[in-house]
Amino acid sequence: MTTPSLQDGIDRAGSPVRLLWQPDAEPWTPEVVDREYAGWRVEQRAWHEGVALLNLSHHMYDMWIEGPDATRVLADHGVNNFERFAVGQAKQYVPVTRHGHIVTDGILAREAEDAYLLSGVPAAQHWVKYHAEQGGYDVSFTTDPSTAFRDGGDPRLFRYQIQGPAALELIGRVFGAPIPETKFFHSTPVTLDGRAFRALRHGMAGQAGYEFVGPWEHAAYVHEAFLKAGEPLGLVRVGALAYTTPSVESGWIPSPVPGIYADPELAAYRKWLPLFGIEGKRPLNGSFFSQDIEDYYVSPFELGYGKLIHFGHDFHGRDALLRARHDEGLRRKVTLVLDPDDVRRVIGGGADPGFVLSYARHRVETSSGLAGVTMQTAAIDPVGTVLSQALVDPAHAGPGTEVAVVWGEHPGSGTAPDADLGFPRVRAVVQPSPFDRHARTTYRRDT
Template sequence: MAGNGENRAATLQSLMNAAGGAVELLRSAPLGRYVFPKIPPEFTNFRDEMRAWKQGVAMLEQSYHMCELHLRGPQVIDLLSELSVNKLATFPTMRAKQLVMCGHDGHYLADAIIFHEEDDFYRIVGAPFASDWVQYNAGLGKYDVEAVIDLPLSVRDGDRDIYRLQVQGKHALALMEKLTNNNVPEIKFFHIGEMTIAGRKVRALRHGMAGEPGFELYGPWQDQNIIRGAIMEAGAEFGIRKAGADAYSVTGIESGWMPMPLPAIYHSEEMRPYREWLTTNHLETIGSLGGSFVSADIRDYYVDPIEVGYGNVVDWSREFIGREGLEAKRNNKRRVKRSLLWNEDDVMDIIRSSMFAPEGEGGKYMNIPSPMHATFEADCVMSGGKLVGLSNWSGYSPNAGGFLSLALVDIDSAEPGSEVTLLWGEPDSLRPSIENHKLREIRATVAPAPYFEKVIKSGQQ
C-alpha cells in the first residue's frame, strides 16, 4: 500500500512531518466521534433500547462496523506470539480470546477478539487498530501466513463474509432456547458453539456486553435477514428491543471496556516503517484527538495494558514485542481503571449554558447519549487542583441514571466513593468541528469499572 507512488505522500508519517508532529496532526483533525454505519441512531428510543439489555433482552447489530482480518496458514500462532501479550500455548479450535498487543516500550497498541475456527484459520474482529498491525506484520513475509482484510461498511460497500448479531440481557438464554427449539448447546464463556436457527447453521460466541449475559451469533452474509427476522419474532414474547447506534456506543462504558485508547504508534523509531505503511485509508491516520487534556508529548495520551485491565491475559513466560517495557509498568503501577459518575447539576448547567449563554461563554455542547467529540478523547480528572487521571470514553446511561465515563485514575485517588473533578471542553481547539466555548468543571464520583457487576462469566441468568 505505502509502496505505491501515488499514495506515498498520504502516509501517516508524511502527514505527521507536515503537521509538525503527532499531537499537532491529531488535534487538528476534523473527524468527530465514530459514526456507526448502516444502522439508525435509534430503532425506537435509546433509553428503552439501553434498558432492554439490563431488564429484558436486546439485539445489537455488529455486522457493519467492525473490521475483520482473516488469517490462514501454519504459522499464525508464531506471528501472534510475537505481536501479542496473550497466553497462546493452548488455543484450541472453537475458542476465542481477547487479543491484546502493545508497542515496543510496553504502551497499549490495540485489542480485539480473535476467533479460532479451524486448525489454520482465525478471525480478528474489532476496531481496525489490531487488524491493521497484524496485517502489516503478516505482509513482511517473516511467517507463512495469509492475511485478508474484510473492511467495515463505513469505508466500503458490498457484501461481507459474515453477519454478526448479539443477543444479550437476562432473557437472552430463554430467547435462544426458543429460537433453537430447546437445543442450545452448553457453551462455556468465550467458547464457540454451533446451532440451527430458522433452518440455518449459526455459530455463537458465549460472552456479553454491558455486564449482561449474551450470545454473539454469526453466519454466512446471505442468511442475515432470515436470522434477524427469527430473533425479533421469537423475542417479541420477551419485549426484545433492537439497539441503534446511540445505544450501542454506551455498552463499553457500562461493561468497563475502553473501546478506543490511542494506539502507541506515533512516537518511536521502531514504529516508523508502520507509519509509512498506514495511509489516509486508515483510522490511525485520519483520527482526531480531543478533550481538555493538552500535552505536547503524544506519549502522555497513551495507556498500558496493565492499567486498562488486561494483566491477567499476559504470558510472562515468553518474549513478545514490548515485554520488557510492559513488565516495568507492571512493577510501577500508578493508575487503575475506574468509572466516573458525573454530577447531575454540573452536567445540566453545561448543557444549559451551551445552548443559551452568549456565544463563547457557554460550555462545550454535549451530544446525548454520547458526548464524545473526537476519535480519541482525553479529559482531565482533577483532585485538589492536581491532575490525577484521564477520562477517555463517556456517555449517558439510563441504567446508571446519569452520565458515566471510563477513566484511568491515580491509585491514591481511585477509592470508590472518592470525589474528583472532570474538566469538560477543548481549550484552544484547532478543529473546526469545535465551537467557541469555555472550559467547565464537572464534579464526579469514583466508582468501580465495570459499573455494574458482571454475571456473564459466572453463568448466572
C-alpha cells in the same frame, strides 16, 4: 498518484498531535444501523431489563489469518497465552509496542488449527499483517473492511447480539430448545432451518447473551427469526446511539491511542500505514491537551489487561511489560459518576442534556491539580446520570474519591496545555470499573 502514508501526514502537520487534534470532533457511531429504533433510553434499558438485538454486521473490520505460521506470528506479537487456545474459542487479543504501549485490542477467534479471525478496530490487524510481511512468516491474509470502507457489496459475515435477562429465553424460542451450554468466549455450532452458523457466548454490561456469526447469505433470515420470536418478549432493536454506551458500564475502553507515532524504529511502519486509516483519522479532543503524543499512550495494565498477559512465551514488548507490572505509579481504570445537577447545568444548560456520548480526553482534577483523564463518557439512563471511564493516578483511584471533570475543548497547538480557558467543572465520584456489579463480580468470575 501515491497514496499518502501516516508518516506523510505527520510530517505535513508537524507532529502527531497536530495531525490528530480536532476540537469538537463528532463521536463515532456504527454505520448503516439507524441512530435510534425505540429511543436510546428504551434501548439501553432493554439489555438491563428485557432483551435487546444489536446488529454488528457493518462496522467490524475482519481479517482472516491462515497458514503454518498463523499461531506463531500472533503469539510473537501479542501478549496472550496460545498454549490453551482451543478451536472455537475467542480471546481479547492484545498487541503492544516494544515500549509496552498498547496498539489496540481486538477479538481473535480460532477457526482451525492454523486459521484465525481477528475482528474489531483495524489497528491490531495492521500491526500483525505488517510484522508478518516483514518477518517472512508463512501466512496469508484475507480482509473484509467495515461497510464504511468497503468498495461496495455486502459484508462476508452477519453478526447479531442477543443480550439481556430474557436473552436465553428468546434463543430457546428461536431454535426450539436451549442451545448447548457454552463457556464464555467459546462458540458452538448452531443450525436454524438448515442454515448453519455459530453462537459465541458473549455479554455486555454484565448481562447474559450470545453473538451469532454466520455467512451473509443467511443474514436476513436469521434477523427476521429473532425479531419474530422476540416480539412476545418485548424485544428491542438497539440503534447506533445506545450501541456505543454499554462499554462505559462494562469497563472496556474502546480504541485507545496506538503507541506507534513517535518511536524512530517504527518509522517504516508509519510509512507502510495509509494516512486515511484508523491510525491517521481517529481524532483527539477534549480539555486535556499535550503536545507530546506519548502522553496519550496507555499500558495494558492500565486498561485492566494484566490477567491476559502470558509471560511464559517470548513476545514483542515482553521486557517492557515485565518492568511495568511492578510500577505502582501506573494509572488505575475507574468509573466516574458525574453529579446529575452538574450534568444538567454544564452539559444540558440547565435542562436534561438528553443523549451524551464523548470519546474526548477530558482533564480529571482534584484540589491538588491534574489527577487523570477520561477515555469515554456517556449518558446511562438506567443509572440516572452520565458515567465516564477514566484513568486516574493511584492516589485518587479509591471508591468514593471526589474529583472534577473539566468539560471543554482545548483549541490545540498555539495555546498552552495548562492555560486557564474558563472551562466549567463537573463534580464526580470515583467508583470501580466495571461499574456494573454483576460484570465486576459474578459475571467475570464465571468466565
